[in-house]
Amino acid sequence: MEDSSYNLFNRIPKDKRERLLHASIEEFAEHGFHQASINRLVNRLGIAKGSIFRYFGSKERLFAFVFDYAIELVKARLRGIRDITKEMPFFQRLKSILWVGINFVEQHPSIYRLYLKMIFQENFPLRDELLRKVHLMSAEYLTSLVRDSISKGEIRNDLDVDFVVFFLNSMLDRFLQAYTVAFWDAGTGIYKAPQEELLRKVDHFVSVIEKGLAIHE
Amino acid sequence: MEDSSYNLFNRIPKDKRERLLHASIEEFAEHGFHQASINRLVNRLGIAKGSIFRYFGSKERLFAFVFDYAIELVKARLRGIRDITKEMPFFQRLKSILWVGINFVEQHPSIYRLYLKMIFQENFPLRDELLRKVHLMSAEYLTSLVRDSISKGEIRNDLDVDFVVFFLNSMLDRFLQAYTVAFWDAGTGIYKAPQEELLRKVDHFVSVIEKGLAIHE
Amino acid sequence: MEDSSYNLFNRIPKDKRERLLHASIEEFAEHGFHQASINRLVNRLGIAKGSIFRYFGSKERLFAFVFDYAIELVKARLRGIRDITKEMPFFQRLKSILWVGINFVEQHPSIYRLYLKMIFQENFPLRDELLRKVHLMSAEYLTSLVRDSISKGEIRNDLDVDFVVFFLNSMLDRFLQAYTVAFWDAGTGIYKAPQEELLRKVDHFVSVIEKGLAIHE
Amino acid sequence: MEDSSYNLFNRIPKDKRERLLHASIEEFAEHGFHQASINRLVNRLGIAKGSIFRYFGSKERLFAFVFDYAIELVKARLRGIRDITKEMPFFQRLKSILWVGINFVEQHPSIYRLYLKMIFQENFPLRDELLRKVHLMSAEYLTSLVRDSISKGEIRNDLDVDFVVFFLNSMLDRFLQAYTVAFWDAGTGIYKAPQEELLRKVDHFVSVIEKGLAIHE
């Protein structure tokens, strides 16, 4: 079943495929799973409703597919920055990764909103499974980085790897959340961080982490 | 209109009122606004569907009422801890408040889930208005604390009050989010922080804030 | 059952009774039977919903009662004009009655609207019964007039009484309908007859009837 | 929007379309706008509730569509008789039109009941707009007839066209109302005019109008 639909969808013209994927991400990011409407989606796209169900079988499986696609985008970006920054000192590397994260969120805001929706919207079918995928990806990525760094002697070796990964992961996640959600001005509303301020925040943020984790002579 | 429904609901027996409020909080916390079902709610409660609409007039007004009630609970708790900790040094006071926050979330998990839903669930009727209320409450509360502390000479006076409030607010909010959401074990799922570890985390967390904000000799 | 509710309602203070009757007429005239709302009615009046049902037992019986009351009002007025015009020639008498009809509609517009609703709104419970009452009243009234007139030798005696009554009834009814409904200006909307024009129309109208019915030398 | 639903509905099989239209006319004629029930309608028809809303979007739009359809039927019939009677003297022509009207009401009684409901049922959404359409149609139709007749020298030229149109319109309308509503036998109920009596009434009716409007040598 899963195979056949994969095949089906993958056989349609590339541009149609991509339009469908991005429109779906938009729809789910804007409305969450339940409130997203297949009607609205196909109207936007100008394709037949039946086609969606031929490709994916159900709304749920469309969502899973779309989510996997989004994860793939993130992974590719992270792999890219990992390879480019291979030779940097760890905490500078971390800073680069944070920048890339911010950058990605700016380029694909709906993907990040989709992720946040997932986290806080309980009771939709594949929630646990999809979250597990995200966590796994994130853990694998950070674990490889941290192992690398410990072997180079940059990180205190009295901390176990899982803890450091957990700590970094929380910090990065929180920072992005703060960046997208919590920039508010007391009482009056939403607050948009200007570029230079953001730069300062990233520096400060990473320096705090460095103080906590790095080996000090 | 709002008054009359307020009165109507407030006149029914206290235990029924509370059952209704808590079941409503549960329903909204679990499903968000749109996906929450009045059918399900009244079935759970064993009361007539019409009653809900007699009390509140609409799903939207029920939601607003429930949300205001939740804010009142939080406010009362915060007022309590503020008065009790009046004489403490500021950063110890902050620690107490954080403990109270964690405590509250543990006692009323659905209220916190409701708040997170609100933040990340776009496109529902009263979102902006309700968020503004939360922000206002939080800002007023922290501002009074910070003013107090500055006048006692505990906080660097080269920072303006609004910035400090914003910073603290973000930190506290993120900490609670991390506490409720991000305690995960790589790969396997959700992870519940044991009490002593949590204690350590709170201490560490506040000490970092202290390093950043306090006056050093 | 019917007796007991009559008694109940008739025992309450007169002014309350009349306020209730008039508000009910208004409500039914404006919305028809089904669309009329007991909720709205009691809100207007500031009395308890239960009272309505204690007095009348059901919406249907309230409607019947209200309608009977309206008929009583009409009857009283018609009796009055009949007695006053006893000595007039028949067609002048007719003219007076028409004027009284117009006058009544102007004073109690909602009663006439109630009557029109009744006629054209099928499928409500007591329609046939209530219409029969109206027709009976109207027939009795006109029959006595026509008999009187025939015996005075004013009306052609080659016509049977029932036909003359039917003819007069239709004409009067239609004239009032035309007066309330059909005064429209081709294409643009509703048209309000000025007093003097109306006077002319009444004269003309009755003269046509006279030409048709009266004995010509 | 209106177009798309129009198209949608017009694309379904003709017999289904007509069953749906006639059942809808019945439903609205019997119950008026508010009291008409889509549930009852689809049960009668044996089609899905959702289909109605796919075709028309809302009860209101269904009503408007049905009403427009009814007007179209009337218009076609009136156009037909106008062309056929082109050469007749005006008052004979009028008589033909009246006959056609009576005929139409007999063939489509629910359409006429629908029209009467519209006139006397206040407070429903499209009332004014739809009534305007009817008035406009009727005025245009009669105006062209009257102009034609004046130019042939059949009607007194001391009356302005709008007045004659108004007069004729009222008369025809009232006659049909009398035909459908007022044929009642004192006390016993509804009364169906036998064909020959009706014939006499039409003749008489038109002769009265003729006396009033025609040029007498």
Added chain:
DNA sequence: GATGAATGAGTTTTCATTCAT
């Protein structure tokens, strides 16, 4: 392989009527 009309269980909301106080 693609389409989109048809479906019906689901939603929120209204309101005449009942009945304990």
Added chain:
DNA sequence: TATGAATGAAAACTCATTCAT
């Protein structure tokens, strides 16, 4: 006797899913 809170059937409307073409 008067009250008004509680009820639940019925309303209009939505939308994921199916299936004949």
